Amino acid sequence: MTEQVEMDEARRRYEFKKALERLEAKQGAGTELITLYIPPDKQIYDVTAQLRDEFGQCSNIKSKQTRTNVQSAISSILSRLKYYKKPPERGMAVFCGTIQLGGDKSELECQIVEPPEVVNLYMYRCSSTFELEPLKQMLEEKFVYGLLVLDRRESYWGFLRGNRIEPIGGTTSTVPGKQRKGGQSSVRFARLREIAINEFYVKVGERASAAFMAEKDFFERFKGVLIGGPSPTKEEFEAGAYLHHEVQKRIIGLFDVAYTNESGLAELVDNAQDALRGVEVMKEKESMARFLKELVKDDGLAAYGEESVRHNLEIGAVDILLLSSGLREVRQKIRCEACGYANERTVKTKPGELTSDLETGTCPDCSAPLSIAEESDIIDELTSFADQSSARVEIISDDFEEGSILMTAFGGIAAILRYRTGY
Numbered sequence: 001m002t003e004q005v006e007m008d009e010a011r012r013r014y015e016f017k018k019a020l021e022r023l024e025a026k027q028g029a030g031t032e033l034i035t036l037y038i039p040p041d042k043q044i045y046d047v048t049a050q051l052r053d054e055f056g057q058c059s060n061i062k063s064k065q066t067r068t069n070v071q072s073a074i075s076s077i078l079s080r081l082k083y084y085k086k087p088p089e090r091g092m093a094v095f096c097g098t099i100q101l102g103g104d105k106s107e108l109e110c111q112i113v114e115p116p117e118v119v120n121l122y123m124y125r126c127s128s129t130f131e132l133e134p135l136k137q138m139l140e141e142k143f144v145y146g147l148l149v150l151d152r153r154e155s156y157w158g159f160l161r162g163n164r165i166e167p168i169g170g171t172t173s174t175v176p177g178k179q180r181k182g183g184q185s186s187v188r189f190a191r192l193r194e195i196a197i198n199e200f201y202v203k204v205g206e207r208a209s210a211a212f213m214a215e216k217d218f219f220e221r222f223k224g225v226l227i228g229g230p231s232p233t234k235e236e237f238e239a240g241a242y243l244h245h246e247v248q249k250r251i252i253g254l255f256d257v258a259y260t261n262e263s264g265l266a267e268l269v270d271n272a273q274d275a276l277r278g279v280e281v282m283k284e285k286e287s288m289a290r291f292l293k294e295l296v297k298d299d300g301l302a303a304y305g306e307e308s309v310r311h312n313l314e315i316g317a318v319d320i321l322l323l324s325s326g327l328r329e330v331r332q333k334i335r336c337e338a339c340g341y342a343n344e345r346t347v348k349t350k351p352g353e354l355t356s357d358l359e360t361g362t363c364p365d366c367s368a369p370l371s372i373a374e375e376s377d378i379i380d381e382l383t384s385f386a387d388q389s390s391a392r393v394e395i396i397s398d399d400f401e402e403g404s405i406l407m408t409a410f411g412g413i414a415a416i417l418r419y420r421t422g423y
Helices: 002-025 044-060 064-081 133-139 186-213 233-239 263-271 280-295 306-314 378-388 401-410
Strands: 033-038 092-102 105-113 123-127 144-150 154-161 164-172 222-228 251-255 302-304 318-324 329-335 342-348 371-377 392-396 413-417
Touching: 002 133, 002 378, 002 392, 033 044, 033 064, 044 064, 044 123, 064 092, 064 105, 144 186, 144 233, 144 263, 154 186, 154 263, 164 186, 164 263, 186 222, 186 233, 222 233, 222 263, 233 251, 280 302, 280 318, 280 392, 280 401, 280 413, 302 306, 306 318, 306 378, 306 413, 318 378, 318 401, 329 378, 371 378, 378 392, 392 401, 401 413
Parallel strands: 144 222, 222 251, 318 392
Antiparallel strands: 033 092, 033 123, 092 105, 144 154, 154 164, 302 413, 318 413, 329 342, 329 371
């Protein structure tokens, strides 16, 4: 049951992000796109009263086209709000206006979004683009972890945000090597070296703490810090309490890493798998590691690429369907109205790109223009196939190495199979 909830959440997050990309791509000719945010405690009749007042104020707009388009958008919003006695429990966002489609073409569009979190502001805004920042903030990871790797030569720190590692900065030390110069007593050299090590630890602690505590809503969002490095460096650093006391008390654990530069952050996350067991990135890493392990076996249960995975889904052979969150493709059923030719194809799109902007091409049989009879997002289509055979679906972020490999090396579509099929 928990896995089902997590799977549904990943899909909802993907769909929400994709919807924002589409809205962000829309442009108006002037300040005629209306953004309206309505919190759950706002009375609908108060909103409609303001909209009617704004409709009257439109008479002051000099441009006839802009005036007409804004009034049309307000009328469209008012007609939709008639169906609401009160806002949804998390509030709502309305995006409405005349969208430029290219050339001289335009179209009035109106979209109501029920956000994944509570809308806590009321906003009415006219612009050439939609105001999406309040919704984009809902895509931010709610919990973050601090990452710190160090030895006596250098240190680096950053964040783990959901499944994305974000490097922040680092520093190097002036600690002398263990070999002393001639003429120096061993006792004096050891004392100077200990002073230099302590000064370096102080500098690392201050800079790393400042970076961690600068995180927005630190006390609510910052879940803890992972420290990596060789022994005894990391143990000395923790025992010396060089971090700010609010960060120090959030230390989750110490882990061995070979690298203490930016590369060490990813190694630290990998080595802290047990401590991060509940974090989404670890689940995604485990699934990708299992897929890559199956891939190199002679009789491995792995498939990749749309054609192979699609076939295995159709026969119910897929156990886990792995889809990249960066996948932007649509599945289209195309036909020729002139001769009846029909086919299916998968078309790549850019984030936010409208499929109406894509070339439909011509019929291979009679050269007449092809039309799109039906289309769906590739993730939606493959997910529906997976649901029919109770296959688990995981949408894998491309913000970490294995996730990036899924997108770049395997086209963003792969599967772990229940049994070998030869496809």
